[in-house]
Amino acid sequence: MKLKDIIEALGLKVLTAADRLDVEASGGYTSDLLSDVMANSREKNIWITLQTHQNIVAVAKLKDLAAVILVNSRTPEAETMKKAEEEKIPLLGTADPAFIISGKVYNLLGQKE
Amino acid sequence: MSEENELSQIFEILGGDFGHAGSVSTKVKEILKEVGIDPSIIRRAAIVAYEAEMNVVMYARKALFALTLTPGQIHFKIEDEGPGIPDIELAMQEGFSTATEEMREMGFGAGMGLPNIRKNADRFLISSLVGRGTMLSVYFFLNQESRG
Numbered sequence: 001m002k003l004k005d006i007i008e009a010l011g012l013k014v015l016t017a018a019d020r021l022d023v024e025a026s027g028g029y030t031s032d033l034l035s036d037v038m039a040n041s042r043e044k045n046i047w048i049t050l051q052t053h054q055n056i057v058a059v060a061k062l063k064d065l066a067a068v069i070l071v072n073s074r075t076p077e078a079e080t081m082k083k084a085e086e087e088k089i090p091l092l093g094t095a096d097p098a099f100i101i102s103g104k105v106y107n108l109l110g111q112k113e
Numbered sequence: 114m115s116e117e118n119e120l121s122q123i124f125e126i127l128g129g130d131f132g133h134a135g136s137v138s139t140k141v142k143e144i145l146k147e148v149g150i151d152p153s154i155i156r157r158a159a160i161v162a163y164e165a166e167m168n169v170v171m172y173a174r175k176a177l178f179a180l181t182l183t184p185g186q187i188h189f190k191i192e193d194e195g196p197g198i199p200d201i202e203l204a205m206q207e208g209f210s211t212a213t214e215e216m217r218e219m220g221f222g223a224g225m226g227l228p229n230i231r232k233n234a235d236r237f238l239i240s241s242l243v244g245r246g247t248m249l250s251v252y253f254f255l256n257q258e259s260r261g
Contacts, residue, residue: 049220051220062159
């Protein structure tokens with residue numbers, strides 16, 4: 001499923017890199033530990049987290065993730081937004097907590113890792 | 114394998130510089146991509162570069178990250194000036210971390226850094242002198258996927 005279709009289906013707010021949404025998402029990974037995401041996420045995964053500092057952009061970039069969903073209406077720091085725009089990483093916002101949004105993404109993408 | 118086929122580059126990493134953390138590993142990954150390294154090796158190398166870089170940012174004063182690329186292998190050498198590691202065996206255990214509360218809140222300090230490095234390297238060497246610093250040497254073999 002394309003990232004842009006997931007955004008539409010779940011009503012996610014596009015915070016950065018609006019021109020990078022035409023990619024096929026390979027699945028999702030939910031974690032707030034950066035090393036865990038480095039070790040276990042897969043290429044083109046959607047990463048679901050409450051972390052909003054700029055290091056999430058480096059992790060998403062290094063792992064070729066499709067997007068990062070920030071939960072609980074958390075707003076990224078200005079530096080994070082700037083960096084994500086530069087590195088062309090879509091940051092997406094939701095009011096949902098991690099468990100709920102993970103379930104919704106899971107329902108759309110099925111059991112893909 | 115002539116010397117012309119060798120590419121080497123040195124990057125500086127500053128301790129405590131969370132703002133730029135990840136920039137050296139991003140550059141290293143871009144170089145490996147440009148020269149056409151197999152994507153599965155790049156994936157492992159990116160994890161190693163990132164974890165090594167973050168260790169410097171979190172614990173050391175500064176470090177030099179040397180990337181050397183030859184037809185047969187990729188080599189990373191990360192030599193830092195820092196507190197060193199008193200008990201390497203303990204530091205290698207998954208879950209062990211000396212990260213501060215602040216770092217943990219940012220999602221660091223999972224105690225996965227060195228284990229992730231070892232897991233993703235074909236060859237991994239570490240040495241440390243307390244009060245002086247730590248040296249990591251990591252190899253990825255390009256011609257076969259067998260781990261040494």
